[in-house]
Amino acid sequence: MTSNDLLVLLGVPQDYRLGGDAFQKLPQAHPRVRVEVVHDRAEFGSRLADADAAIASGGYLRVPAEVLSPGGKLRWIQITSAGVDRVMTPELMGAKHIIITSTKGPPGPLIAEHAVLLMLALARDLPVYLKNQSLHQWRREGQEWLPLHGNTVAILGVGNGGGNLARVCKNGWDEGLGNVPHQSWKPPRRQLF
Numbered sequence: 001m002t003s004n005d006l007l008v009l010l011g012v013p014q015d016y017r018l019g020g021d022a023f024q025k026l027p028q029a030h031p032r033v034r035v036e037v038v039h040d041r042a043e044f045g046s047r048l049a050d051a052d053a054a055i056a057s058g059g060y061l062r063v064p065a066e067v068l069s070p071g072g073k074l075r076w077i078q079i080t081s082a083g084v085d086r087v088m089t090p091e092l093m094g095a096k097h098i099i100i101t102s103t104k105g106p107p108g109p110l111i112a113e114h115a116v117l118l119m120l121a122l123a124r125d126l127p128v129y130l131k132n133q134s135l136h137q138w139r140r141e142g143q144e145w146l147p148l149h150g151n152t153v154a155i156l157g158v159g160n161g162g163g164n165l166a167r168v169c170k171n172g173w174d175e176g177l178g179n180v181p182h183q184s185w186k187p188p189r190r191q192l193f
Helices: 020-028 041-050 090-094 108-123 126-134 160-169
Strands: 006-011 033-038 053-056 076-079 099-102 152-156 175-179
Touching: 006 041, 020 033, 033 041, 041 053, 108 126, 108 160, 152 160
Parallel strands: 006 033, 006 053, 053 076, 076 099, 152 175
Antiparallel strands: none
């Protein structure tokens, strides 16, 4: 590594799985960029002063005050989740020389699948199933099943996650209603999915 090369710290848990093959290829993405994966949160925080950029899941971003000073090396922070609300401290907001970005599009299908999982868990009263399973009881007495087919799903916020959820739901429900809070995102067809 030469003095002109850039150091990018990647702070994620040991079992981080998002990104698949692309995530594994990141350290070899550019010959003048050294990407170092750091799994320990304290180590990640202590090494930020030497980094030009950081990519991190929210729990890793405890940015020391000296790193945020205008004379520091750090110029860019990429959050691996949608939104930055959880990590935005007053000090970080005041560091105007550091660009902060977040992931918006890629997790959309995963968010949609997870939302469907949660809807099914609620509709089928999954906690009762799990309790009965632990008691080795295989019955449905006392469990109400709420039908999903033929009902309407209301999605508040049809961004990437909500848009993907609408596409998944349109095959299983009669109708889906989507709310677009801002007009910068246009649904692929119409707002009523």
